[in-house]
Amino acid sequence: MKNLLLLAVVAVSATLGVAQQCLPYTERIDCHPGPFTGNNREECIAMGCTFCDADVPDWNVPVCYLPKSYGYKMDGQPEDTGNGFRVTLKRATSLTMFGSDSETITLEVFFQSDYRLRIKVTDGTSRYEVPLQVDPAQPATGNRLYDVEFSNDPVFAFKVIRKATGTVIFDTSLGGLTFSDQFLQISTRLASKNLYGIGENEQLTFRHNFDKFPVFPLFTKDTFPDGNANMYGVHPQYTVLEEDGNAHSVLFVNSNAQEFVVLPAPGLLHRTIGGIIDIYIFLGPTPENTAQQYTEAIGRTPIPPYWALGFQLCKYGYDNLETMKAVVDRTLAAQIPQDVQYGDIDIMDGNKDFTVSQDRFGGLPAYVRELKAKGVKFMTILDPAIALGEAPGTYRAADLGKEMGVFLNNSDGTIFEGRVWPSSNVGFPDFSKNATREWWITMIKEFHDLLEFDALWIDMNEPDNFGNGDTNKGCPNNKYNNPPYVPKIRGDYLPTSTLCMDIEDSISLQYNTHSLYGWLESEPTAAGVLAATGKRPYVFSRSTYVGTGRWASHWLGDNYSKWRDIKTSIIGTLQFNQFGVPFVGPDICGHQGHVEEELCQRWHELGAFYPFSRNHNAYGMKDQDPASFGPAVAESTKKALEIRYTYLPYLYTLFFYHYTQGSTVFRALWHEFPTEIATQGIDTQFLLGPGFMVSPALNEGQRSVNAYFPNTRWFNLREGTEVNARGTTLNLNTPLDTINLHLRGGIIYPTQEPALNTELARRNDIGITIALDDNNSADGRMYNDDGDMLNPTESGKYYLVHHTYANGELISTVENNGYPRMAEIKLDTIRILGAPQNLSTATGFN
Ligand SMILES: *[C@@H]1O[C@H](CO)[C@@H](O)[C@H](O)[C@H]1NC(C)=O
Ligand SMILES: *[C@@H]1O[C@H](CO)[C@@H](O)[C@H](O)[C@H]1NC(C)=O
Ligand SMILES: *[C@@H]1O[C@H](CO)[C@@H](O)[C@H](O)[C@H]1NC(C)=O
Numbered sequence: 023m024k025n026l027l028l029l030a031v032v033a034v035s036a037t038l039g040v041a042q043q044c045l046p047y048t049e050r051i052d053c054h055p056g057p058f059t060g061n062n063r064e065e066c067i068a069m070g071c072t073f074c075d076a077d078v079p080d081w082n083v084p085v086c087y088l089p090k091s092y093g094y095k096m097d098g099q100p101e102d103t104g105n106g107f108r109v110t111l112k113r114a115t116s117l118t119m120f121g122s123d124s125e126t127i128t129l130e131v132f133f134q135s136d137y138r139l140r141i142k143v144t145d146g147t148s149r150y151e152v153p154l155q156v157d158p159a160q161p162a163t164g165n166r167l168y169d170v171e172f173s174n175d176p177v178f179a180f181k182v183i184r185k186a187t188g189t190v191i192f193d194t195s196l197g198g199l200t201f202s203d204q205f206l207q208i209s210t211r212l213a214s215k216n217l218y219g220i221g222e223n224e225q226l227t228f229r230h231n232f233d234k235f236p237v238f239p240l241f242t243k244d245t246f247p248d249g250n251a252n253m254y255g256v257h258p259q260y261t262v263l264e265e266d267g268n269a270h271s272v273l274f275v276n277s278n279a280q281e282f283v284v285l286p287a288p289g290l291l292h293r294t295i296g297g298i299i300d301i302y303i304f305l306g307p308t309p310e311n312t313a314q315q316y317t318e319a320i321g322r323t324p325i326p327p328y329w330a331l332g333f334q335l336c337k338y339g340y341d342n343l344e345t346m347k348a349v350v351d352r353t354l355a356a357q358i359p360q361d362v363q364y365g366d367i368d369i370m371d372g373n374k375d376f377t378v379s380q381d382r383f384g385g386l387p388a389y390v391r392e393l394k395a396k397g398v399k400f401m402t403i404l405d406p407a408i409a410l411g412e413a414p415g416t417y418r419a420a421d422l423g424k425e426m427g428v429f430l431n432n433s434d435g436t437i438f439e440g441r442v443w444p445s446s447n448v449g450f451p452d453f454s455k456n457a458t459r460e461w462w463i464t465m466i467k468e469f470h471d472l473l474e475f476d477a478l479w480i481d482m483n484e485p486d487n488f489g490n491g492d493t494n495k496g497c498p499n500n501k502y503n504n505p506p507y508v509p510k511i512r513g514d515y516l517p518t519s520t521l522c523m524d525i526e527d528s529i530s531l532q533y534n535t536h537s538l539y540g541w542l543e544s545e546p547t548a549a550g551v552l553a554a555t556g557k558r559p560y561v562f563s564r565s566t567y568v569g570t571g572r573w574a575s576h577w578l579g580d581n582y583s584k585w586r587d588i589k590t591s592i593i594g595t596l597q598f599n600q601f602g603v604p605f606v607g608p609d610i611c612g613h614q615g616h617v618e619e620e621l622c623q624r625w626h627e628l629g630a631f632y633p634f635s636r637n638h639n640a641y642g643m644k645d646q647d648p649a650s651f652g653p654a655v656a657e658s659t660k661k662a663l664e665i666r667y668t669y670l671p672y673l674y675t676l677f678f679y680h681y682t683q684g685s686t687v688f689r690a691l692w693h694e695f696p697t698e699i700a701t702q703g704i705d706t707q708f709l710l711g712p713g714f715m716v717s718p719a720l721n722e723g724q725r726s727v728n729a730y731f732p733n734t735r736w737f738n739l740r741e742g743t744e745v746n747a748r749g750t751t752l753n754l755n756t757p758l759d760t761i762n763l764h765l766r767g768g769i770i771y772p773t774q775e776p777a778l779n780t781e782l783a784r785r786n787d788i789g790i791t792i793a794l795d796d797n798n799s800a801d802g803r804m805y806n807d808d809g810d811m812l813n814p815t816e817s818g819k820y821y822l823v824h825h826t827y828a829n830g831e832l833i834s835t836v837e838n839n840g841y842p843r844m845a846e847i848k849l850d851t852i853r854i855l856g857a858p859q860n861l862s863t864a865t866g867f868n
């Protein structure tokens with residue numbers, strides 16, 4: 023295949039009868055990304071584009087592409103602004119893709135720090151910009167990691183170069199720069215084919231595939247995972263691992279319907295239908311540095327409440343309290359740890375927010391108090407859409423919402439009405455308005471008076487609507503609902519299963535802000551949970567956008583109970599860690615479909631090691647809680663969760679590192695071993711933090727796993743034995759009841775005796791596992807606080823100890839002693855792995 027591609031570089035345009043050099047497929051930028059309406063060739067040539075048959079069949083190669091002379095030219099020299107450059111550009115072509123091109127645009131480069139730069143392109147008119155809070159970077163020290171170069175032949179292009187290595191990490195010379203009213207695009211060559219990120223779409227491999235011009239549309243939508251289809255969240259961000267192991271990441275700040283095309287150059291094309299071009303580049307140079315620098319800019323996820331790291335059970339369709347209780351009871355009877363029980367929308371009266379069904383869940387408020395007394399928390403759900411059809415005076419959320427003017431209006435001034443779960447039409451709150459925030463917080467507080475939930479889960483906030491636009495009126499035909507170009511989104515029509523795009527909120531039109539809906543709902547919900555509970559708020563959201571992590575976490579949505587989905591769950595979790603939303607995981611055992619026992623057994627074993635560990639499934643699907651299958655699944659789930667609970671102090675410490683430094687929690691092997699080529703494509707194994715490696719079985723009938731061991735010292739977590747493999751793959755025997763877990767040498771892992779929930783476990787003795795490196799040394803920290811207070815790190819009310827082990831001596835230095843209860847907890851177990859003599863004092867570990 024490779025050879026064929028190389029040979030096919032020059033094709034001849036036959037129909038013109040003139041031998042014409044065609045651009046090779048690797049250099050083509052589509053001139054006609056929408057569907058052709060007439061004769062393709064004529065339509066293409068009439069536009070001024072070049073038509074040339076695909077030189078590689080079945081590869082989606084653009085046949086109608088932009089000439090290399092397409093683009094802008096510099097008007098004068100780049101102006102040095104002291105902290106970057108300003109370049110004025112004039113359009114150098116009459117070819118227009120979608121009309122309304124800006125003739126003059128300004129490109130500004132801002133050197134924001136040694137490791138961060140911003141490139142902003144505007145056209146001097148007041149165009150929409152995303153109201154994204156970007157926090158400042160560390161001040162520049164003069165050791166800039168990058169240089170920027172401009173060229174003007176045949177048209178304007180710029181390059182960002184990593185100074186230390188000369189690697190070109192961004193290079194727009196592929197062409198295609200377009201800045202028009204409703205179509206903007208920019209392309210870059212990539213430094214390598216190790217490309218990761220861009221979401222939210224279902225991706226079958228973590229590292230992108232460069233074949234066949236894959237398109238990743240981004241526009242928030244409630245849809246089942248289906249290949250590249252746009253899903254719940256929008257994260258126009260990617261990371262590239264350069265050939266030499268350095269890494270950088272790039273953010274495109276845009277919230278319009280947009281798409282990325284992965285180009286074979288290798289390159290990447292970004293197209294959007296509104297806003298401006300606004301790009302941030304983070305230079306690393308290590309993969310973890312890119313995550314740290316990215317989250318420094320967009321915001322980090324606060325440390326979750328400790329209990330939220332425990333195992334969680336949910337199902338849509340318990341339908342009555344007795345069924346819910348039976349699940350909790352059988353989980354306890356099987357001695358499986360459980361920290362959280364949920365009620366989905368079926369606990370509501372007629373699927374209406376802020377209500378509890380008297381008939382089916384009348385005893386729920388009392389039961390929630392009973393659970394809490396035992397240390398089990400309760401969470402429930404809110405959808406944004408509010409039923410409008412109830413009689414006035416009978417449904418407070420609607421009455422107060424109307425009174426406070428919170429519902430979005432159609433462009434004709436009437437309330438926009440859609441259809442969601444309630445039986446009457448619904449209104450959609452405008453979360454960009456202060457009045458809505460106040461109303462929402464009030465409703466959450468009043469709801470808490472009725473049902474003492476500990477945290478909230480927000481769903482359907484893409485926002486999802488069961489019809490296209492207003493139930494009664496649809497959407498008017500105008501440039502917002504029917505723009506000249508629509509990215510390859512589900513439904514090919516922007517209002518598909520959502521609101522009309524010409525609806526105005528207090529920021530802008532839905533055309534611009536649609537994908538921000540769940541993001542805008544997140545902060546008010548976190549504020550509501552805080553107001554209601556007085557505790558560290560915990561919220562997780564189906565729809566997310568850049569910076570969601572500041573207020574909310576995420577679960578991967580409504581996936582299938584299939585083997586394919588257990589694999590993609592690792593990829594999705596890795597991606598969201600790069601997106602700054604590290605507290606994430608899928609529905610364990612899948613959401614849609616009746617799960618098979620073997621899959622569910624494997625999934626619970628893996629599920630014990632997602633940052634967010636929750637089993638949940640859909641209405642009408644058979645029970646899939648771990649105790650519902652019988653002893654085999656229950657036993658192996660219990661065993662895996664006991665290890666999770668044992669290592670919760672390590673996991674909690676990783677969240678401390680995320681919040682304070684931006685580190686990932688669930689981590690790709692290449693983040694730690696970027697120069698080991700074998701790690702770069704691995705997405706079936708992962709690390710928790712720098713050292714806890716998980717190598718699950720992900721296929722039906724599989725009883726052994728080929729696991730790669732990066733080139734360092736590794737120990738079997740259960741047995742404590744050293745693994746005799748470095749920089750190589752081992753075939754590990756993996757019976758159904760076991761998941762492969764290994765500890766990297768050189769790290770000290772804090773532990774605690776497990777229990778049936780974290781409230782109980784937090785009183786148990788603690789321990790440390792010292793896994794030695796080749797010098798028989800190790801290092802690590804343990805973070806702790808009271809588990810649910812607000813702002814522990816800001817207020818100093820936390821405990822942080824630094825353990826170092828070298829020359830047979832363990833030194834523990836308390837770096838912050840702001841959590842007095844630590845003094846009551848006994849350090850009981852010190853386990854040393856890899857010591858030259860038998861020093862093992864291990865007790866209580868299996
Ligand atoms: C919708 O219109 C009503 C009536 O004019 C107004 O009270 C309300 O605030 C508007 N909604 C929003 C979100 O502004
Ligand atoms: C909304 O509230 C914020 C913070 O309280 C305030 O700064 C802002 O001016 C308010 N906006 C409006 C439109 O009232
Ligand atoms: C589910 O969907 C998400 C997108 O939300 C995707 O990233 C993930 O890989 C899919 N699979 C699972 C099992 O979560």
Ligand SMILES: *[C@@H]1O[C@H](CO)[C@@H](O)[C@H](O)[C@H]1NC(C)=O
Pocket residue numbers: 768795796797
């Ligand atoms: C062991 O110590 C040597 C000398 O101090 C150092 O170069 C090497 O990096 C250390 N190895 C590990 C695995 O830390």
Ligand SMILES: *[C@@H]1O[C@H](CO)[C@@H](O)[C@H](O)[C@H]1NC(C)=O
Pocket residue numbers: 860861862
């Ligand atoms: C190390 O010592 C423990 C406790 O005495 C013993 O159970 C274990 O078998 C010893 N291991 C080795 C490898 O000698």
